Amino acid sequence: LKRCFPDFSTKNGVLTVANQTTFKDGRGKTRNVTDLREAANGINNVLDARSVGMKIFEDYAISWYWILIGLFIAMIVSLLFLVLLRFTAGVLFWIFIFGVIGIIGYGIWHCYWEYDHLKGIPGSDLTVYDIGFQTDFRVYLQLGQTWLAFMIILCVVEVIIILMLIFLRNRIRIAIALLKEGSRAIGYIMSTLFYPIITFILIAICISYWAVTAVFLATSGEPVYKVMANQTLCKYANLTCDPETFNTTNVTKLCPGAQCTFAFYGGESLYHKYIFIFQLANAFVFLWLVNFAIALGQCTLAGAFASYYWASRKPADIPLWPLFSSFGRAIRYHTGSLAFGALILAIVQLIRVILEYLDHKLKGTQNSFTRFLLCCLKCCFWCLEKFLKFINRNAYIMIAIYGKNFCTSAKEAFFLLMRNVVRVAVLDKVTDFLLFLGKILVAGGVGKLIDFFQT
Incomplete structure (x- = not known):
């Protein structure tokens, strides 16, 4: 960075650097020492994050083939799980549940063994706060x-986990029946297992579009060059310069070793003044497109499984290509409804981004009421986003089944859920919990297997 870190000191209760409380930055703007300390802390965090990132990439470089083997094994085990779920859902899930209980029990024993083993070792009694x-x-x-x-x-x-098994055992049986039916549907429509790849590709395209547009916007101003001097007494330091004519000026003679280096993209044009607004618009379009891609996937899968559920004779009445037929219907008839639902969610997410930006800017403020109000707004919009995601997902299901517009489908889905709120809450969460246990067992088992062979 060609910069040194300042030495902060306190004089008469005031934070100073070299007995100064204010200074001018590279743009000639007056700053106080508190701003300098925040900038120094930010640089330290960036350097620490870079160090952590380097260690992570080093670990990937060393064990990338083991990671690929683990992912392949996990994929095979997950596919076997889906196939077996159709025939032995109850037995498999109870095995998974007790398997997770056993793995967690082993983890408790191992943690206690490590804790007991570290007793008496010098330095093991330190706390996380002590080492930072x-x-x-x-x-x-x-x-x-x-x-x-x-x-x-x-x-x-x-x-x-044990308490949930005791008090929710009847609901777990119903959830197992639902999962068995879902596994049977997947058995008839195996192509649904590969549709997430399409969603992943669409989201990757959205991310690429956003990143390229953001870079073009950030670099669309005029490049500003400044004098980088090795000598602290150089009066031309941090002044703007022209790299084409820099070597012909007196700066190189008065400040030996000085260079005219790129500082940032700037300018005083009308476009440059509103660059932040353009970046926000780019972020909003990105959020809209990502939510649309997710909505398209949810509506497509819902339509495919609806064709299975409403078929009188299975598999005779199931369409030949139910997934592709559902995808075509979603694109042809429901694009506007999906885009409208994605728009509502994108607006809320953009507001959350703006609130996070304001929270970052007001981090050093002493106004406790402002911080409290901002915290309340962040919490409220977080809850609103979760609620909208839940409503949108069920609205897309109603759209795929009945073909109505977004508002009508969202209203019908909401009142349908409210009429069965207890059953929906218990069955939905129990089903999610059982699937989560299956993910833990697959991930934990494969991870332990790879660790065993690697060591």
């Missing part, structure tokens, strides 16, 4: 407090 943030996470594994925290968390999770 470390880029090498293995340092935390040398602390007894870390393993104690892991053990407590696993114990709480174990107790919650």
Whole structure:
């Protein structure tokens, strides 16, 4: 960066740098030492994040083939799970549930063994607060407090799982029946397993569009060059310069070693003044397109499974290509409804982005009421986004089944859910919980298997 970090000190209770409380930045704007400290902390965070990222990429470079093997095994196990779920859903899920309980129990024992083993070892009685943030996470594994925290968390999770099994056993049986029917539907429409690849490609295209547009917007101003001097007493330091004529000026003679380097893209044009608005518009379009791609996938899958559910004779009455037929109907008849639902969600998400930006800007403010109000707004819009996602998903299902517009479908879906709110809440969460347990067992088992062969 060709910059040194400032040495902060306190004089008469005031934060100073070289006995100065204010200074001028590279653009000639007056700043206080608090701004400088925040900038220095930001640079430190960037450097720490870079160090962590380098360690992660090093681990990937060393064990990438094991990761691919693990992903392949997990894919095979997941496919076998879906096939077996059709015939032995109840037995499989109870095995999965008790398997997860056993794995968590083993984790509790292992955490206790590590905690007991570290007793008496010098330095193991330190706390996370004592050592602070470390880029090498293995340092935390040398602390007894870390393993104690892991053990407590696993114990709480174990107790919650056991209590849910005791009090929700009847609902679990109903959820197993629903999953068995869903597995049977997947068996008739196997192409639905590969549709997420299409959604992934569409989202990747949206991300690429947003990134390229954002880069073009950020670099659309006039390049500004400034003098970078090695000498602190150079009066031309941080002044603007022209790289084409820099070597012919007196700056190189008065400040030996000085260079005319690129600083940033700027300018005083009307376009440059509203560059932030353009970036917000680009972000809004990105959110809209991503939500539309997700909505298209949800509507397509809902239409495909609806053709299975409403078929009188299975598989004779199921269309030949139910997934592609549903995709065609969604594109031809429901594009406007999907776009409208995605628009509503994108507006709320953009407001959340703006609130996060304001929270970042007001991080150092002393106005507690403003911070409290901003925190309340962030919480409210987070809840609103979750609610809209839930309503939109069910509205897309109604659109795929009945072909009505978004508003009508959302209203009918909402009142249908309200009439069965208890049943929906319990069955939906229990089903999600059972699928989550299956994911944990597959991921944990494959991870432990790869770790066993790797070591």
